[in-house]
Amino acid sequence: MTRPALPRFALGDPLPAPTSSDELRLRLATRRSAPAQALTEPGPSAEEIGDILTLGARSPDHGKLFPWRLVVLGRQSRAELAEALTPLAALQPEPNKAKAVLGKLTAAPVTIMVVSAPVPSQKVPEWEQQLSAGAVCMNLEHAANALGYSASWITDWYSYDPQALDILDVGGGEQVAGFVHIGTLAEAPLERPRPDLADRVTWRP
Numbered sequence: 456m457t458r459p460a461l462p463r464f465a466l467g468d469p470l471p472a473p474t475s476s477d478e479l480r481l482r483l484a485t486r487r488s489a490p491a492q493a494l495t496e497p498g499p500s501a502e503e504i505g506d507i508l509t510l511g512a513r514s515p516d517h518g519k520l521f522p523w524r525l526v527v528l529g530r531q532s533r534a535e536l537a538e539a540l541t542p543l544a545a546l547q548p549e550p551n552k553a554k555a556v557l558g559k560l561t562a563a564p565v566t567i568m569v570v571s572a573p574v575p576s577q578k579v580p581e582w583e584q585q586l587s588a589g590a591v592c593m594n595l596e597h598a599a600n601a602l603g604y605s606a607s608w609i610t611d612w613y614s615y616d617p618q619a620l621d622i623l624d625v626g627g628g629e630q631v632a633g634f635v636h637i638g639t640l641a642e643a644p645l646e647r648p649r650p651d652l653a654d655r656v657t658w659r660p
């Protein structure tokens with residue numbers, strides 16, 4: 456599908472104000488993560504992945520530090536990672552489950568690993584930099600949805616296991632913010648529990 460190129464802006468350009476969009480409102484009301492293992496072809500083209508990266512990187516971050524990096528993982532690299540991680544699955548508290556969830560790593564057509572990479576700053580606490588990496592994950596999901604794909608933001612044990620992090624080439628104060636798997640769902644996802652806002656929201660005059 457041919458789409459118009461994303462608009463580009465120079466530093467300091469005035470940006471268009473938000474416009475009311477019933478379509479976007481409905482999309483957000485029906486947004487749902489995909490089960491990673493159910494994501495299949497078609498996945499985004501290289502050009503579409505470029506758009507998804509551009510849109511995902513357009514995320515808030517205090518101090519303009521860009522405290523994250525993104526690794527696009529195609530099928531081959533994920534198959535190799537899953538093979539290298541398999542012996543470590545046996546060392547996890549639930550080895551069978553740990554091995555089974557490796558299937559989530561290899562199922563989707565494409566995956567973007569979001570690595571939180573805080574930079575030293577007197578001004579911006581590390582926590583805020585990590586939140587920015589989370590915002591990137593969410594915006595990657597929104598971007599994938601905007602291009603007509605489903606997405607799944609997950610972590611799993613290999614995002615925390617020190618040896619797995621070596622295999623993933625994540626280190627030096629970095630953390631995995633998430634694997635954003637992108638593809639197509641054959642069946643509609645089912646609604647899941649949503650919070651009762653009365654429990655979560657306080658209104659103050």
Ligand SMILES: Cc1cc2nc3c(=O)[nH]c(=O)nc-3n(C[C@H](O)[C@H](O)[C@H](O)COP(=O)(O)O)c2cc1C
Pocket residue numbers: 486487488489608609610611612632633647
């Ligand atoms: C930071 C983060 C980590 C997650 N890690 C996992 C995971 O390890 N395994 C998993 O099955 N789902 C994981 N999920 C996905 C959630 O379990 C769930 O699918 C998702 O929040 C559904 O929300 P949605 O339908 O509103 O998109 C993670 C989600 C977030 C935000």
